[in-house]
Amino acid sequence: MNDPTIAALFIFVLASFAGFEVINKVPPTLHTPLMSGANAISGIAVLGAIVIAGDREPSITMILGAIAIVLATINVVGGFLVTDRMLQMFKKKEVKA
Amino acid sequence: MNGIESTGLNNVITNGIQIGYLVSACLFFVGIKRLGSPATARQGNLISSVAMLLAIVVTLLDLNVVNYVTILGCIAIGSAIGAVMAQRVEMTAMPQLVGLFNGLGGAASALVAIGELWRYFGTANSPDTGGMISILLGVLIGGVTLSGSLIAFAKLQGTISGAPVTFPFQQAFNAALLVSFFVGGGLLLTGGLNQSMFLGTIGISLLLGVMFVLPIGGGDMPVVISLLNSLSGLAASAAGFVVGNSMLIIAGALVGASGIILTVIMCKGMNRSLTNVLFAAFGSGESSAGTGVAGGKTTNQSVKTVDPEEGAMMLGYARSVVIVPGYGMAVAQAQHAVRELSDQLERLGVEVRYAIHPVAGRMPGHMNVLLAEANVPYDRLYDMEDINPQFETTDVALVIGANDVVNPAARTAKDSPIYGMPILEADRAKHTIVIKRSLGTGFAGVENELFYGEKTMMMFGGAKDMLTKLVSEVKEL
Numbered sequence: 001m002n003d004p005t006i007a008a009l010f011i012f013v014l015a016s017f018a019g020f021e022v023i024n025k026v027p028p029t030l031h032t033p034l035m036s037g038a039n040a041i042s043g044i045a046v047l048g049a050i051v052i053a054g055d056r057e058p059s060i061t062m063i064l065g066a067i068a069i070v071l072a073t074i075n076v077v078g079g080f081l082v083t084d085r086m087l088q089m090f091k092k093k094e095v096k097a
Numbered sequence: 098m099n100g101i102e103s104t105g106l107n108n109v110i111t112n113g114i115q116i117g118y119l120v121s122a123c124l125f126f127v128g129i130k131r132l133g134s135p136a137t138a139r140q141g142n143l144i145s146s147v148a149m150l151l152a153i154v155v156t157l158l159d160l161n162v163v164n165y166v167t168i169l170g171c172i173a174i175g176s177a178i179g180a181v182m183a184q185r186v187e188m189t190a191m192p193q194l195v196g197l198f199n200g201l202g203g204a205a206s207a208l209v210a211i212g213e214l215w216r217y218f219g220t221a222n223s224p225d226t227g228g229m230i231s232i233l234l235g236v237l238i239g240g241v242t243l244s245g246s247l248i249a250f251a252k253l254q255g256t257i258s259g260a261p262v263t264f265p266f267q268q269a270f271n272a273a274l275l276v277s278f279f280v281g282g283g284l285l286l287t288g289g290l291n292q293s294m295f296l297g298t299i300g301i302s303l304l305l306g307v308m309f310v311l312p313i314g315g316g317d318m319p320v321v322i323s324l325l326n327s328l329s330g331l332a333a334s335a336a337g338f339v340v341g342n343s344m345l346i347i348a349g350a351l352v353g354a355s356g357i358i359l360t361v362i363m364c365k366g367m368n369r370s371l372t373n374v375l376f377a378a379f380g381s382g383e384s385s386a387g388t389g390v391a392g393g394k395t396t397n398q399s400v401k402t403v404d405p406e407e408g409a410m411m412l413g414y415a416r417s418v419v420i421v422p423g424y425g426m427a428v429a430q431a432q433h434a435v436r437e438l439s440d441q442l443e444r445l446g447v448e449v450r451y452a453i454h455p456v457a458g459r460m461p462g463h464m465n466v467l468l469a470e471a472n473v474p475y476d477r478l479y480d481m482e483d484i485n486p487q488f489e490t491t492d493v494a495l496v497i498g499a500n501d502v503v504n505p506a507a508r509t510a511k512d513s514p515i516y517g518m519p520i521l522e523a524d525r526a527k528h529t530i531v532i533k534r535s536l537g538t539g540f541a542g543v544e545n546e547l548f549y550g551e552k553t554m555m556m557f558g559g560a561k562d563m564l565t566k567l568v569s570e571v572k573e574l
Binding site for chain 2: 004005006008011012013015016017018019020022023024025026027028029030031032033034035036037038039040041042043044045046047048049050051052053054055056059060061062064065066067068069070071072073074075076077078079080081082083084085086087088089090091092
């Protein structure tokens with residue numbers, strides 16, 4: 001096992017703990033938006049896809065990367081938009097005179 | 098450009114990219130944090146999307162990325178498809194959509210891992226041990242997420258039956274699949290690269306995802322969707338290990354954590370362990386056991402019925418009404434009729450509240466979204482813990498298309514499969530009106546004593562139809 005992988009493991013474990021702390025107290029009303037928002041963030045794989053699709057020479061790797069970009073962007077854009085669509089429906093009771 | 102200058106420029110850009118990632122990671126955490134409160138949630142989502150945009154732009158600055166036309170073209174295609182899907186989806190179909198998006202994210206992560214390894218085919222090199230393990234994990238988690246999500250999507254959409262699919266030696270078969278994945282992975286690690294062996298591990302991963310979701314019943318989908326959401330994050334993290342990108346690792350871990358938390362909440366809501374949900378094929382005995390018991394019981398227990406006219410009187414002259422919406426209401430698309438009824442009741446001075454069970458709907462918090470869509474203010478929606486003590490002082494509990502979540506057997510019948518499941522105590526209200534098509538059993542296949550209770554009145558019919566009648570009757574009060 002090499003050093004970069006261990007360093008990455010540190011980042012992963014610490015980010016997981018931070019994630020648990022941040023998300024732990026979300027009220028049930030927001031569970032669906034939280035999930036679809038988190039879902040959009042999982043489309044972060046698009047970065048990896050860009051890195052492998054960015055090669056100078058055409059290759060199978062590049063093609064796989066290009067497909068991955070399309071799939072991940074659907075996830076990202078669709079996820080954020082649909083979350084916003086849901087959240088704009090959440091309203092408090094309008095004050096009636 | 099001479100060598101030294103280009104190295105200097107390289108450093109500036111590399112450092113700039115890392116700083117950009119750091120800012121973006123912080124924004125993700127702030128965004129998710131803000132998603133935790135209804136007042137700031139929309140802003141939180143916006144912050145997260147800005148973080149994503151920043152991360153993408155920064156990645157494009159990478160000097161090794163030269164293929165801009167293809168990349169931007171692909172991003173444009175993906176954005177267009179995603180935007181259209183997000184615009185068109187019905188709120189009732191939200192679980193399917195999130196399921197499908199999960200699958201796409203998983204697929205993208207798996208493709209990154211596969212693509213990275215493909216660089217080494219036809220060369221004498223191979224990735225180091227850490228790199229190879231990362232690639233295999235990326236393929237496994239991403240593959241399972243993809244095929245598992247597609248099966249969950251098909252079950253939720255009704256393309257395939259939501260009932261658990263079981264066959265003899267299922268667990269053993271699945272265990273064998275997993276073992277063969279690890280054997281294949283082990284051989285790739287030690288014996289050098291082999292293209293067909295690698296393709297084999299991809300195939301096994303996909304098959305595992307299918308086998309993992311098939312035996313899980315439609316009613317357990319909130320758990321499955323949460324778990325797949327978590328997996329899609331872990332897949333992204335794995336892809337981050339593969340390409341050595343800390344941004345992927347952090348964002349993936351964040352999603353992984355949120356998915357796990359929601360999974361645990363869902364399991365608690367059903368009083369079942371995660372292993373029970375995943376491996377028990379719950380609800381498969383539904384038809385046989387359920388109707389058998391029902392047949393015996395209905396003969397010696399009387400059911401009181403009520404028509405919309407009388408029901409409207411009870412509701413209209415009550416001081417407080419608690420509405421308990423279930424999935425039946427969502428299926429009937431009756432949320433707007435529910436809202437109209439509560440408007441009319443409020444006009445008469447009735448206090449109307451909604452009691453939401455943690456697993457109402459087909460994904461965590463689904464019922465809240467459906468009611469929000471019908472313009473029900475969110476401060477009227479009460480969680481189980483908050484509303485349960487208040488049922489005793491409630492005049493009428495109106496149960497619409499819910500069953501297992503209001504079954505008192507969960508409190509009393511030790512031999513019942515749902516014993517111990519937290520329920521909404523609608524039976525404790527002074528009167529309970531249940532709108533339901535029939536006395537049929539719910540997802541758990543358990544007879545519901547509530548329907549035969551002293552204070553319970555059944556209003557047989559479709560949720561939307563009955564509610565519309567109730568609304569017009571209440572209008573005349």
